[in-house]
Amino acid sequence: MTSGRNMANLVEKEDTMTYAEMFAKVKGMLMEADVSDIREHLAYQFNITGEAEGIFYAEVKEGKLYVEPYEYFDRDAMFTCTAETLFKIADGKTDPILAVTLGKLKVEGNIDKALKLKELINSKKAKKKEKK
Numbered sequence: 001m002t003s004g005r006n007m008a009n010l011v012e013k014e015d016t017m018t019y020a021e022m023f024a025k026v027k028g029m030l031m032e033a034d035v036s037d038i039r040e041h042l043a044y045q046f047n048i049t050g051e052a053e054g055i056f057y058a059e060v061k062e063g064k065l066y067v068e069p070y071e072y073f074d075r076d077a078m079f080t081c082t083a084e085t086l087f088k089i090a091d092g093k094t095d096p097i098l099a100v101t102l103g104k105l106k107v108e109g110n111i112d113k114a115l116k117l118k119e120l121i122n123s124k125k126a127k128k129k130e131k132k
């Protein structure tokens with residue numbers, strides 16, 4: 001018979017997300033964005049802390065979005081947060097500016113270009129509304 005404590009440990013292990021799972025989920029969420037109207041080059045690096053820790057980048061280049069599991073050295077901005085915070089931002093449930101204010105999202109680099117992340121997320125929302 002399994003004790004309550006052992007069951008809790010089993011459940012906790014099943015709920016733990018790996019970097020690969022986190023990256024696949026967030027890439028799917030971000031790739032829904034319509035960046036065809038964005039003509040300027042944007043390069044963001046995301047540093048994920050805690051569970052599913054790792055680094056990836058999102059780049060808008062010539063109206064196309066690329067999301068890859070690598071570091072981006074010549075980035076415009078770098079965002080540091082937990083996977084949970086990033087999912088909420090990517091899903092439009094948390095405003096990135098509010099996340100910074102609450103200390104859940106740290107931003108370094110070109111703030112003007114960093115603010116365009118919100119535009120990128122909002123383009124995803126607009127795309128969803130058009131489908132309905």
